[in-house]
Amino acid sequence: MNRKLSAALVLGIPLAWVVVFMLLPYGIIVTYSFWVKTYPTFKPAFQFGNYLTLATDPQYLQVLGRTLKISALTSLFSLLLAYPFAWWLVFRCPSQALRTWAYMAVIAPLWVSYLLRAYIWKTILGTEGILNSFLMSAGITSEPSSLFLYNQFAMVVTLTYIFIPFMVMPIYTALERIPANLSEASADLGMGPVQTFLRVTLPLSAPGIAAGFTLTFCLSFGDFIAPFLVGGPDGNLIASVIQTQFGSALNWPLGSALSIVMLVIVLGIVSLSDRIEAKAQTGAA
Amino acid sequence: MAAIIELQGISKHYSKTIIGVDNVSLTVEDGEFVTLLGPSGCGKSTLLRMIGGFEQPTHGMIRLAGQDVTTVPPYKRDVNMVFQDYALFPHMTVGDNIAYGLKSQGKSGAEARRLAAQALDLVGLSDKIDQKPQQLSGGQRQRVALARAIVRRPKVLLLDEPLSALDARLRDQMRIEMKHLHEKVGITFIMVTHDQEEALTMADRVVVMEKGRVAQDGRPQDLYDHPASPYVANFIGTTNFLPGTLAARLPGGARVATAAGMVTAETEVTLPEGAEATVGFRPEKLRLLAPGETAANELPARIVEVIYYGLGLRTTVELKGGAQVHVDTLLGDSLARSAVPTPGAEVRLGLEPHNVFVFGGRVAA
Amino acid sequence: MAMKPSSSRLAADTALTTFVCLLMAFLYVPIWVLIAFSFSSSRSLTWPIPGFTLDWYRKLFANADLLAAVGNSFYVAICASLLALAVGIPAAMALHRYDFWGKTLFRRLILLPITLPGIVTGISMLNMFRLFGFSQSLETVIFGHATALLGVVVTQVFARLQRLPKSLEEASYDLGAGPARTFFRVTLPNISSAVVGAGLLSFVLSFDEIPVTFFLTGRDNTLPMYIYSTLRRGVTPEINAVGTLIVLATLVLIIISVVLSRDRTPR
Numbered sequence: 001m002n003r004k005l006s007a008a009l010v011l012g013i014p015l016a017w018v019v020v021f022m023l024l025p026y027g028i029i030v031t032y033s034f035w036v037k038t039y040p041t042f043k044p045a046f047q048f049g050n051y052l053t054l055a056t057d058p059q060y061l062q063v064l065g066r067t068l069k070i071s072a073l074t075s076l077f078s079l080l081l082a083y084p085f086a087w088w089l090v091f092r093c094p095s096q097a098l099r100t101w102a103y104m105a106v107i108a109p110l111w112v113s114y115l116l117r118a119y120i121w122k123t124i125l126g127t128e129g130i131l132n133s134f135l136m137s138a139g140i141t142s143e144p145s146s147l148f149l150y151n152q153f154a155m156v157v158t159l160t161y162i163f164i165p166f167m168v169m170p171i172y173t174a175l176e177r178i179p180a181n182l183s184e185a186s187a188d189l190g191m192g193p194v195q196t197f198l199r200v201t202l203p204l205s206a207p208g209i210a211a212g213f214t215l216t217f218c219l220s221f222g223d224f225i226a227p228f229l230v231g232g233p234d235g236n237l238i239a240s241v242i243q244t245q246f247g248s249a250l251n252w253p254l255g256s257a258l259s260i261v262m263l264v265i266v267l268g269i270v271s272l273s274d275r276i277e278a279k280a281q282t283g284a285a
Numbered sequence: 286m287a288a289i290i291e292l293q294g295i296s297k298h299y300s301k302t303i304i305g306v307d308n309v310s311l312t313v314e315d316g317e318f319v320t321l322l323g324p325s326g327c328g329k330s331t332l333l334r335m336i337g338g339f340e341q342p343t344h345g346m347i348r349l350a351g352q353d354v355t356t357v358p359p360y361k362r363d364v365n366m367v368f369q370d371y372a373l374f375p376h377m378t379v380g381d382n383i384a385y386g387l388k389s390q391g392k393s394g395a396e397a398r399r400l401a402a403q404a405l406d407l408v409g410l411s412d413k414i415d416q417k418p419q420q421l422s423g424g425q426r427q428r429v430a431l432a433r434a435i436v437r438r439p440k441v442l443l444l445d446e447p448l449s450a451l452d453a454r455l456r457d458q459m460r461i462e463m464k465h466l467h468e469k470v471g472i473t474f475i476m477v478t479h480d481q482e483e484a485l486t487m488a489d490r491v492v493v494m495e496k497g498r499v500a501q502d503g504r505p506q507d508l509y510d511h512p513a514s515p516y517v518a519n520f521i522g523t524t525n526f527l528p529g530t531l532a533a534r535l536p537g538g539a540r541v542a543t544a545a546g547m548v549t550a551e552t553e554v555t556l557p558e559g560a561e562a563t564v565g566f567r568p569e570k571l572r573l574l575a576p577g578e579t580a581a582n583e584l585p586a587r588i589v590e591v592i593y594y595g596l597g598l599r600t601t602v603e604l605k606g607g608a609q610v611h612v613d614t615l616l617g618d619s620l621a622r623s624a625v626p627t628p629g630a631e632v633r634l635g636l637e638p639h640n641v642f643v644f645g646g647r648v649a650a
Numbered sequence: 651m652a653m654k655p656s657s658s659r660l661a662a663d664t665a666l667t668t669f670v671c672l673l674m675a676f677l678y679v680p681i682w683v684l685i686a687f688s689f690s691s692s693r694s695l696t697w698p699i700p701g702f703t704l705d706w707y708r709k710l711f712a713n714a715d716l717l718a719a720v721g722n723s724f725y726v727a728i729c730a731s732l733l734a735l736a737v738g739i740p741a742a743m744a745l746h747r748y749d750f751w752g753k754t755l756f757r758r759l760i761l762l763p764i765t766l767p768g769i770v771t772g773i774s775m776l777n778m779f780r781l782f783g784f785s786q787s788l789e790t791v792i793f794g795h796a797t798a799l800l801g802v803v804v805t806q807v808f809a810r811l812q813r814l815p816k817s818l819e820e821a822s823y824d825l826g827a828g829p830a831r832t833f834f835r836v837t838l839p840n841i842s843s844a845v846v847g848a849g850l851l852s853f854v855l856s857f858d859e860i861p862v863t864f865f866l867t868g869r870d871n872t873l874p875m876y877i878y879s880t881l882r883r884g885v886t887p888e889i890n891a892v893g894t895l896i897v898l899a900t901l902v903l904i905i906i907s908v909v910l911s912r913d914r915t916p917r
Binding site for chain 3: 002003006007009010011013014015017020021022023024026028029032081084085087088092102104105106108109111112113114115116117119120121123124130161164193214215218219221222223224225229239242246252255256259262263267270
Binding site: 373 | 815817818820821822823824825826827828831835836839840
């Protein structure tokens, strides 16, 4: 086999796959998004009606807002929990063996079924669930509270629980990369530990934060399962709306338009994050 | 002897302005040990990789034993390379590494193993045949890389800075070993190095490269005693330079007027009288003249500094006109028993005309 | 540098260590709860647990639908992982070696399904399949998974390829091996840790996948789809049993992957 042929295969196979299974499907969705809904299904057209609906109809805007809010909260709480843990792993963990085990222990839940990890909170937070039983047996409350489940609180807790590993991984990697002697140099130049953290460690770990935040945000943004299980009436996020359009509502054009909007939002966040990471690189280099 | 490698007008252009190799033509005879010498970025590695087939020239032709191999891929070319990082396959034993190249030559497993053992014996590592490369030292890995290449009996062996990763003592030892290996196997060796001492000690012929071009091509002693340009004069060994003007052309020589005095040289000069010229002479060719001693060239000077480096003394002197040059003297006896020049003393430097280089134009300081 | 830790530093460290332990508890208590309840003799999920039973596990193994779903999941996960490797390894090599027009777009597209909600990937591929007349089936699911998992494979294999010295490949060429032989005898053995890791991760992700599967599956269910549809009707203790078994299987898988990645350290 000569070099030209092998290059053609190595490049050709994945290229063909990407065209058939990615470019083509996305192209189809874009096309559908311009179609128009007529009873009982829909027909081809070229009109912006779907996008107009999305931009003006308050119910869609409300759903979008709610989804963005939940995603932002989830990412924020994940960050607040994950960062100290990652920092502890890199800077305070007493032994290398413990570090490996602790890191694995945080990552391991990722391998356990996502569905399970979402559903378990339904069990814990429900009126007959563990949290309520525990509170009652401890005497803190006298009757089961329905405050914990089927609302935004439950969604944020569940999603944070599920996505924390995704926040820990990039932050850990970024912190690990910081040369040990930088904090020593900072101390040598008169900065206390808090100052060193704020002025040296935190900025240098920024790319990791950006990566983790982006990943967690995008993953929560597109999720429809956990919200369905624990969200109750608030659990109708964008992904669920899209699902309905392609299901019972039989409004593929609107569903496609909504998918495109989702795609654009996610792409926007990713490229914004890329730019932050690139800037951080050139700044830190 | 037949020409085993012919490079005709080889160029490598990376873009309109970035040129790696510029119109190089070169012939290598069968059985020669040639080094490509130059600083990093001069194009020597690129040239070597083109001979090996890992890069394609943008212009020119490469012939191997008379055949045009310019576009032939490396796995079909009868040359073998010893890579700078040795490139031993970490997932195979030493024996398998060496046998790897034999399988593609169609040798059977048993035959390959036998030849591999033989090659290892040649480099003195027979007992390592079943070990992995990670278990070997740097010097041992280098010898395995050599064995792996030689066992295929290629027409030409290419070596890309083979000794640069070794420490100084090991390097000296390996230089000699490699030279012996070359004599033993009789294959043509083309070696790339930036170390001029290495080139001088090992090679039959040295090709000095500068900015993608061949600056000079010849035997080590020709390069050392008759450098073609100031670049070569200062890249191989060191040279003191003095700016001057060509005062007179003599049969078989010339006289150059410098601020330090008139210098007579015994070398063919093509410059016209009155032209700008630069005189060059090596530090070890200068003598501090004892009172009453004479030389064909005598330059008055004042001692500035004396530095002791074990083997000898490096003396910096200031000539008339302000130029500073170095004088290297070997110590034949211990320092205490030698005559050491004192800073500030007025002396005379002696220089024989056949040790003087004359170059056209001025040399940048 | 030996410094006597100040009392404020000690307090801060203690607080941090406490936090770390609490976080670990937060992560793992729910899993222990799941396992505990799978053995509970009561149907309801209140605490404390009344009694111990293996009934739910027995019911599980008698559940034909569930077992079929498990089989389907294995089938899909194995095929999808192999496919993702077969396409992903060349993709990683192409990105590592060649410069070509559209390279950035190519890379972005491959990595897109990781951050893009699975629902969009699922829907877009469903439309594509429908357009060409293919109806939903386990096979369409396989293609969907493989597409989504390409990014995982490419990321891992590419990172490993970057650390592989170029000279190894050149040495193989130099010694007479063509591109195919070089790939199988030199490149592949040296990236094997990344390949195995990526393959294992792909398998696990495929096994657990829901959004893409949701749209591309026909009448056959995968395990997560089966659990999901059961959950819609209400929580049952059998689900806890399934969950516990999945946790067990995951543990085994993690141990396998750790062992495998330890053996291969040719540096």
